[in-house]
Amino acid sequence: MSLKPTNILLRGMEKESSATIENYISEDGYKALEKALKEMKPEEIVAEVAKARIRGRGGAGFEAGRKWGFLPKGVDKPVYLACNADESEPGTFKDRHIMEHCPHRLLEGCLLACYAIGSKTGYIYVRGEFPGAQQSLWRAIDEAHEKGYMGEKILGTDFSCEIYVHTGAGAYVCGEETGMLSSIEGGRGHPRLKPPFPAVEGLFRCPTIVNNVETLSNVPFVIHEGADAFLALGTDDTPGPKLFCVSGHVEKPGCYEFEAGANLKELLEHCGGVWKGRKLKGIIPGGASAHILKPDEIDVSMDFGSMARAGSILGSAGMIVLDETTCIVELLRNALEFFAHESCGQCTPCREGTGWAKKIVTRIEAGEGTMEDIDKLWEVADNFEGMGGKTICALADAAAWPTKSYVEKFRDEFEEHVRLGRCPMKG
Amino acid sequence: MPTLTIDGREITVDPGTTVIQAAEELGIYIPRYCWHPGLKIAGNCRICQVEVVNPKLKFPCTIACNLMCGDGMVIETDSDEAKKARADVMEFLLINHPLDCPICDQAGECTLQEFSYEYGHDKSRFTEEKVHKSKRVQFSDQVSFDGERCILCTRCVRFCRDVVGNEELCLVERGDHEEIAVANGGGLTNPYSMNVIDLCPVGALTSSDFRFKSRVWFLEETPSACTSCARNCAVDIGTRWDKVMRLKPRENEHVNKWWMCDEGRLNYHYVNAADRLGYAYVQQGGKLVRTSVDDAVAMAHELIGKLPAEKLYGLISARLTNEEIFLAKRYLDQVAGAAGVGFLPRIGEGDDFLISADRNPNARGAGLIGVSAAKGLAADIKAGKVKGLVIFGDSFDHDEELMGALADLDFLVVMDYRLSETAKQADVILPGVTFAEKEGSITNIDGWVSKLNPALPPPAEARRNLDLLAGLLGRAGQDVPDTAEGVFRLLAETVSAFTDISYGEIFAASRQVATDAVVKAD
Ligand SMILES: Cc1cc2nc3c(=O)[nH]c(=O)nc-3n(C[C@H](O)[C@H](O)[C@H](O)COP(=O)(O)O)c2cc1C
Ligand code: SF4
Numbered sequence: 001m002s003l004k005p006t007n008i009l010l011r012g013m014e015k016e017s018s019a020t021i022e023n024y025i026s027e028d029g030y031k032a033l034e035k036a037l038k039e040m041k042p043e044e045i046v047a048e049v050a051k052a053r054i055r056g057r058g059g060a061g062f063e064a065g066r067k068w069g070f071l072p073k074g075v076d077k078p079v080y081l082a083c084n085a086d087e088s089e090p091g092t093f094k095d096r097h098i099m100e101h102c103p104h105r106l107l108e109g110c111l112l113a114c115y116a117i118g119s120k121t122g123y124i125y126v127r128g129e130f131p132g133a134q135q136s137l138w139r140a141i142d143e144a145h146e147k148g149y150m151g152e153k154i155l156g157t158d159f160s161c162e163i164y165v166h167t168g169a170g171a172y173v174c175g176e177e178t179g180m181l182s183s184i185e186g187g188r189g190h191p192r193l194k195p196p197f198p199a200v201e202g203l204f205r206c207p208t209i210v211n212n213v214e215t216l217s218n219v220p221f222v223i224h225e226g227a228d229a230f231l232a233l234g235t236d237d238t239p240g241p242k243l244f245c246v247s248g249h250v251e252k253p254g255c256y257e258f259e260a261g262a263n264l265k266e267l268l269e270h271c272g273g274v275w276k277g278r279k280l281k282g283i284i285p286g287g288a289s290a291h292i293l294k295p296d297e298i299d300v301s302m303d304f305g306s307m308a309r310a311g312s313i314l315g316s317a318g319m320i321v322l323d324e325t326t327c328i329v330e331l332l333r334n335a336l337e338f339f340a341h342e343s344c345g346q347c348t349p350c351r352e353g354t355g356w357a358k359k360i361v362t363r364i365e366a367g368e369g370t371m372e373d374i375d376k377l378w379e380v381a382d383n384f385e386g387m388g389g390k391t392i393c394a395l396a397d398a399a400a401w402p403t404k405s406y407v408e409k410f411r412d413e414f415e416e417h418v419r420l421g422r423c424p425m426k427g
Numbered sequence: 428m429p430t431l432t433i434d435g436r437e438i439t440v441d442p443g444t445t446v447i448q449a450a451e452e453l454g455i456y457i458p459r460y461c462w463h464p465g466l467k468i469a470g471n472c473r474i475c476q477v478e479v480v481n482p483k484l485k486f487p488c489t490i491a492c493n494l495m496c497g498d499g500m501v502i503e504t505d506s507d508e509a510k511k512a513r514a515d516v517m518e519f520l521l522i523n524h525p526l527d528c529p530i531c532d533q534a535g536e537c538t539l540q541e542f543s544y545e546y547g548h549d550k551s552r553f554t555e556e557k558v559h560k561s562k563r564v565q566f567s568d569q570v571s572f573d574g575e576r577c578i579l580c581t582r583c584v585r586f587c588r589d590v591v592g593n594e595e596l597c598l599v600e601r602g603d604h605e606e607i608a609v610a611n612g613g614g615l616t617n618p619y620s621m622n623v624i625d626l627c628p629v630g631a632l633t634s635s636d637f638r639f640k641s642r643v644w645f646l647e648e649t650p651s652a653c654t655s656c657a658r659n660c661a662v663d664i665g666t667r668w669d670k671v672m673r674l675k676p677r678e679n680e681h682v683n684k685w686w687m688c689d690e691g692r693l694n695y696h697y698v699n700a701a702d703r704l705g706y707a708y709v710q711q712g713g714k715l716v717r718t719s720v721d722d723a724v725a726m727a728h729e730l731i732g733k734l735p736a737e738k739l740y741g742l743i744s745a746r747l748t749n750e751e752i753f754l755a756k757r758y759l760d761q762v763a764g765a766a767g768v769g770f771l772p773r774i775g776e777g778d779d780f781l782i783s784a785d786r787n788p789n790a791r792g793a794g795l796i797g798v799s800a801a802k803g804l805a806a807d808i809k810a811g812k813v814k815g816l817v818i819f820g821d822s823f824d825h826d827e828e829l830m831g832a833l834a835d836l837d838f839l840v841v842m843d844y845r846l847s848e849t850a851k852q853a854d855v856i857l858p859g860v861t862f863a864e865k866e867g868s869i870t871n872i873d874g875w876v877s878k879l880n881p882a883l884p885p886p887a888e889a890r891r892n893l894d895l896l897a898g899l900l901g902r903a904g905q906d907v908p909d910t911a912e913g914v915f916r917l918l919a920e921t922v923s924a925f926t927d928i929s930y931g932e933i934f935a936a937s938r939q940v941a942t943d944a945v946v947k948a949d
């Protein structure tokens with residue numbers, strides 16, 4: 001599938017006033033909310049979202065409508081919405097664009113979700129390093145209150161709802177949905193054992209729906225234009241529009257909106273190709289935790305299924321372009337420093353293993369490694385990969401995937417470091 | 428009721444049972460560090476991985492502590508997959524561990540050592556510099572912490588948070604720099620703090636009281652009960668060189684679950700103290716003179732017999748066992764015909780967890796046997812109503828009123844385990860024993876009957892209290908058994924609250940039994 005631009009998620013972004021409620025309303029903003037509150041029952045919203053098959057844009061691709069359907073029926077506890085705006089996967093900056101430039105689309109999505117799941121309270125957990133996004137949301141929340149889209153008896157109906165911004169303190173693991181919930185509650189950002197899943201026991205031990213910013217920002221379109229309009233975009237595997245974050249050694253980095261399933265190779269060309277006329281070494285397609293793709297592997301459609309078949313993940317669609325001068329060993333050392341530092345420390349394999357892997361690759365980079373170290377590095381990563389059995393959350397997998405794939409695909413470069421006793425790229 | 432298969436054996440369990448529990452029911456032990464039956468599930472150590480047999484699973488292993496038993500589930504705890512998963516976890520646990528077992532107090536009781544031998548790889552592949560963490564941190568006067576030995580199972584944190592209900596311990600830092608610390612620069616001050624030492628599966632939390640005293644494998648452990656309050660927490664008495672080295676809580680589902688308080692745990696030093704009575708004494712010319720125990724018993728009996736019975740009062744300690752109280756009361760009632768018997772009440776501060784405000788361990792038993800709190804004893808002595816006093820197993824050194832009244836007595840007989848200030852005033856002193864040197868039963872505040880077992884022989888010529896009491900009764904021609912079992916039978920025949928309890932129930936299994944009779948006896 002070739003590149004098909006869409007103008008849904010970041011619609012109006014080019015305007016100076018894009019973040020204002022006036023601008024949003026001028027672009028049919030809050031019409032979906034009005035329609036939902038006045039014409040639709042909550043179950044109908046859930047059904048429409050389920051029909052649209054919005055796959056979670058936070059990385060795992062789980063269908064939002066199905067998730068909403070997991071809420072237990074007949075529980076007399078409050079239900080919460082928690083919007084994941086932690087966006088800390090390296091190479092990812094799409095949610096930030098939405099929050100800074102189109103905050104009302106996210107708020108409308110949150111309000112629709114709250115109405116659908118029977119919640120009166122939503123939290124948006126915004127990454128600590130995003131003061132701009134926080135300011136933008138706070139302003140937008142004030143505006144929405146003023147215009148009667150938020151607060152008591154919204155638009156004169158019986159639906160009342162508040163959305164709060166909760167600012168994080170800058171931890172990758174707080175983007176893991178249950179780590180985020182622990183953090184909102186005021187605890188350490190420790191992911192929780194599953195089961196129970198958040199839909200059953202989440203925030204303050206109440207049923208909670210967690211969705212990513214981009215996932216929720218798709219909801220107004222689905223309700224306003226209908227699920228069929230959404231299904232007409234993207235691929236059968238991953239319908240709808242999609243934001244792609246392009247960074248690294250590329251001529252025109254940025255956040256681009258296309259239909260889901262955009263061809264990775266064409267996307268690179270659209271962004272002006274590898275910078276400085278250099279050759280491509282590889283692309284990390286789904287944020288730093290994704291398996292690397294070599295130049296002959298990038299003719300692939302960027303949807304969840306195709307990326308999995310290509311041996312990687314769509315993840316957060318944060319694609320990092322690497323030119324021929326990149327040292328893969330250094331790249332891995334950098335990534336493992338990040339993952340080892342961000343491991344929350346609960347699970348033995350992740351706590352001990354990420355640090356161990358980091359030490360091995362640091363030695364290899366410094367020219368002090370052995371050939372056995374290369375196998376050991378892969379095995380250590382293999383021993384901490386495997387959520388469910390080995391760890392509480394997928395952070396360990398996020399560290400294992402780059403480690404294993406870089407070693408598998410660029411083994412010669414690791415060996416070269418051992419043979420020369422130094423980095424071959426740095427002379 | 429799901430039925431599942433674990434290692435080829437079928438079991439049907441209650442809904443909500445986890446695989447680790449079901450395996451335990453089958454007698455299959457799945458290793459664990461973070462899981463503990465008394466704590467909330469944390470699932471962080473990952474050592475309890477088992478294989479869920481299902482060809483569709485990419486990663487077939489999962490943790491047994493958080494896996495609910497499902498109907499038709501097939502679990503292998505010792506398949507190649509499960510073995511590898513455990514060995515990998517062991518390797519990770521050991522890479523940054525100092526491996527200083529030769530100087531570690533936990534050696535011998537350390538599950539890291541144990542499981543590493545049983546489930547680990549034979550050699551380490553780790554060649555990097557280990558992470559360095561805090562060492563020798565005093566969390567409190569009693570609890571010291573070694574961050575490098577800690578495997579971050581969070582048992583200690585969860586005990587404080589979920590069992591005691593405070594957040595005195597917490598986690599700081601992240602990744603392989605994560606550590607346990609006292610929260611907000613405070614201390615570990617809760618009255619149950621030392622349970623974290625027992626909970627700690629490694630030697631990261633050690634007791635200042637016990638540290639370096641003895642290698643644990645040299646300790647002899649005797650199941651018994653704490654006698655420092657009316658809860659009667661089940662304990663193991665650890666002894667070596669004829670001394671008590673430590674008390675540790677022993678699991679008992681009715682009385683104390685897995686825990687005990689610090690005060691009770693540390694209240695054993697008096698057993699080893701220098702003021703223990705090893706001999707019998709009589710007062711001669713204002714001095715205490717050593718005599719044989721048999722002579723002392725005879726003299727005590729003679730003294731008591733000389734006094735008109737209506738002038739005699741008997742204090743029977745509610746720290747004594749049911750059997751001792753029973754014999755003491757029988758002697759005072761039937762032989763001496765004492766005008767009154769009672770026990771010295773001891774009230775402190777209690778809480779709603781274990782610590783009972785009643786510091787007499789057997790006040791409930793005493794009450795059931797017919798001994799209640801003594802009232803107005805000092806005044807009665809002052810008024811000349813009481814002229815002779817027999818004290819079985821007690822003292823009141825700090826009670827000025829009673830101590831002041833002693834001079835007005837014609838005689839005082841004391842049976843105790845130490846030479847108290849009270850005993851020093853006595854005409855005859857009979858050398859008895861502490862809880863650590865005797866067998867017998869005590870009845871806790873809720874009616875559960877527990878058993879004490881002798882961990883040590885009586886010092887020097889001291890005798891078991893039951894021997895001394897049977898000796899006194901023997902002087903009057905009453906032939907009573909001198910074994911705890913024999914006396915208990917007699918007690919059960921006489922005191923209705925105990926009739927339904929069989930010796931075997933409390934004594935053989937060392938478990939508590941509450942019969943309706945005991946509970947109803949209120
Ligand atoms: C280590 C880790 C970090 C994550 N970070 C984020 C994040 O920053 N933003 C996000 O939306 N999801 C993140 N996720 C995924 C969330 O756990 C969760 O799947 C997602 O928020 C669900 O929303 P969705 O279904 O709408 O995608 C992370 C997962 C892991 C394991
Ligand atoms: S996998 Fe890592 S980050 Fe996730 S809970 Fe376990 S230790 Fe924490």
Ligand code: SF4
Binds near residue numbers: 580607629
């Ligand atoms: S100190 Fe002991 S109990 Fe506490 S976390 Fe460490 S190993 Fe576990």
Ligand code: SF4
Binds near residue numbers: 655687688
């Ligand atoms: S609660 Fe009472 S019986 Fe239990 S350990 Fe403390 S003092 Fe001893």
